[in-house]
Amino acid sequence: MALFGNFGYLFSTAFFALGMVYMGNPKRASKGNALLILGMITAVVSTLGFNASEGLDFNWNRLLLILALLIVGIVAGRKISFSFKITRMPELVSLFNGFGGLCAALIGWVSLFQTNVELSQSSQVILLLSLFMGFSTFSGSMIAFFKLGGKLKKAWRGNNAYMWLTLLLSGVTFLSSLQPNTFIDVKTSVLLLGLFSLSYGVFFANGVGGGDMPVLISVLNGLTGVLTTISGIYFENTIMILLGVFVGATGVILTIQMCKAMNKSFVKIFFNTAKKAIHIQGEAEELDIKETSSASIVADLTLAKKVAIVPGYGLAIAQAQKACYELKNLLNAYDTDVKFVIHPVAGRMPGHMNVLLAEANIPYADILDLDKGNEYLAESDLCFVIGANDVVNTSAETNENSPIYGMPIIQTYLAQKVVIIKRSLSNGYADIQNPVFGLENSSMYFTDAKVGLESIVTELKER
Amino acid sequence: MEFSFNLSPIDGLYTVLLCILIGIEVIRNVPAILHTPLMSGSNAISGIIIIGGILQLMQYDPAFDARTIISSIGVLIGTINVSGGFFVTHRMLKMFKPKKIK
Structure with missing residues (x-):
């Protein structure tokens, strides 16, 4: 029955690959989207099927729980996506992107505190990384969401300094979560890492001005892709790696195209925003x-x-x-x-x-x-x-x-x-x-x- | 013959490398008018991360604890991302379809 899961993934990969190719053609894009949905369903069903076939004290309650979560999620997603006007699309995209980041962060968090598996050092690095990136993508996307909605306009003073500070603190807590030490226990450290990554995302996104929004959105999109790849490596799951790379590639290519169109370097947009307005006035x-x-x-x-x-x-x-x-x-x-x-x-x-x-x-x-x-x-x-x-x-x-x-x-x-x-x-x-x-x-x-x-x-x- | 679900590290690298090449090649050719649907579509498929959450929920000991709850929230939010992303893409692509002139 393991065969079922593997072949399911194979089909799912084929659907996704074809779907992505179709998405590049205006006449076929609708079909492409349908193929992507089909690929997603196949992937989820094969995962469930594969696990069921393992037979290891299979838990039907959990299956029901998962199905319930999927149904509620689909209904909620549909409701949210139809409650926005079509002109507010950028907001929706960044909102959903944030959800993806949060999901990855939560899953990474749970994996860090499993009791039945001993984590290797490299797994810990991967999980902490996905925790950091997940939370910062989440908060960054939320900021982008509010900015696009016009609810947040001005960048705060000293935003750049705060950005570096929270990044530094995230780095420190990252290391202390990795290495048991006398100063702080691992659970607190991971919690702090979560908080710092959340605030890092806020400052990161807030430093980007309204006109550079297209770049910010593609970067955040690419980040969730990288995040998916990282998680895929931890779960040793081919389809997660594959799709993560696809999404990451989309993000990177769109970012490069946007930067080229503005003749701005990536670094300038994200780390050098404070200067430009003043010296020209x-x-x-x-x-x-x-x-x-x-x-x-x-x-x-x-x-x-x-x-x-x-x-x-x-x-x-x-x-x-x-x-x-x-x-x-x-x-x-x-x-x-x-x-x-x-x-x-x-x-x-x-x-x-x-x-x-x-x-x-x-x-x-x-x-x-x-x-x-x-x-x-x-x-x-x-x-x-x-x-x-x-x-x-x-x-x-x-x-x-x-x-x-x-x-x-x-x-x-x-x-x-x-x-x-x-x-x-x-x-x-x-x-x-x-x-x-x-x-x-x-x-x-x-x-x-x-x-x-x-x-x-x-x-x-x-x- | 045994079918294994696991990858050796070098297999993983091959996969990643090939995916990067294919991904770049496919996406580079997408025209500008499809950039927004492409983004929201890829946004939706990045929600494939729910598979990780599903694996977690299926593997854990039956005890219902904080981890179960967090994983469940993860799966729920991820599913919202997936379905929302696809519905948004669908809505946008519907507009690109040629319409009959009244």
Whole structure:
């Protein structure tokens, strides 16, 4: 019967591998997700089946307990995932990611205090590591969750110092949990390690600013993957190792892509956040701001042949994606081409804007990435910047002192006219003045993105 | 012929190495529009860690103690992660499907 478990894992691995391949194709992604679910079910059933076949004082009560937990968990997970609006996806992802971390930490904790097995030194290291990483991923993800929900905005003073301090304390308690010593007994030490790792996660995540959120989320995601691998090594369980590595790879690759898109090094984002806002403020220049109104925008729109829309996090906040869709349809009816240009780090998680636009039924053929988008912008007559700021900031190209210098941007200035829909002249996340606002061909339309777009749509309809 | 569930350390290393290579190759080719579903999907499958909790619950002596409770909480939370992650992914992917024009 051990055969049952092994073959179950084999099938499960095949489902997962195929599912991951399918997830990379927009047309097949739904099937891919179904395959992943199938793989997960197969893996759990084979684990149960394998254990049942061992026959060692098999405990039916425990099986019932596990089944009950699985059912309750599935129902609760479904409820949580449907109780959030689709636009709040980044929050949900980090919430669930935190749950994964907590689960790993708790399992590691229990394994540390088994009475029936003598733990080797290396097992102890693995378990303590998963305890540390699990708890810090949990608290880090919770912080990310609250930050994305807008409940937590400002970084605390001395955040970096606290981060290093808690990391150091975690290291010390890690060692003292490993080595029985006279100062502190193992149980207390492990408990302290848990507390310090929790606070380390808080400071780690809190040091990361809103604009770097996509990186933080992919890093946390990758961490749970590594965590799963580590636990898999302890449990000598192939499928845990395999999937852990898959998830870890996702996290690492997305992190690298995000960092590249921002031209920022990983270290800079996580350990050097305090500096950047301050040193640029001194050099703010007067910008020549021109205001515009919906009437003149509509006049320009009727003449335009090619229109580009650059969305950002502000679009998500204003929930203006449906208005974008209406505007696009209306303009398409006038034979005007409308394309959306999306910067890789626009929004608060990798691919955030794509999900948002997909929700509003905008086909992905109309969505361009950075390179194609810039080519398109060079030919377009009008460009809307809606709720995006740093990703169109030309100081990334021109000002060597700028903290975002060298970041590839969406070159909105290539378009004949640029209309920036924004509520105020405030700076973006990186807190740098945006020279694009003062360019000769750009004008500002100060309003809420949704209200603004809707009034443009209504006036356009009246024409 | 005996089928063993256990890996020798070198087998483990082979597995990890091959998985890393395959994982990187598969994920590198995912287009940007699928990054969010990919993340929430991989988030869900990282919840496979519940297998560890299940193994713990199955192996322990029948006594119901603090460890049992902690493991159970672990499995419960992990299951929420798994099912929640898959449902979120499903919801997102549903939007990517081509829709009929009214």
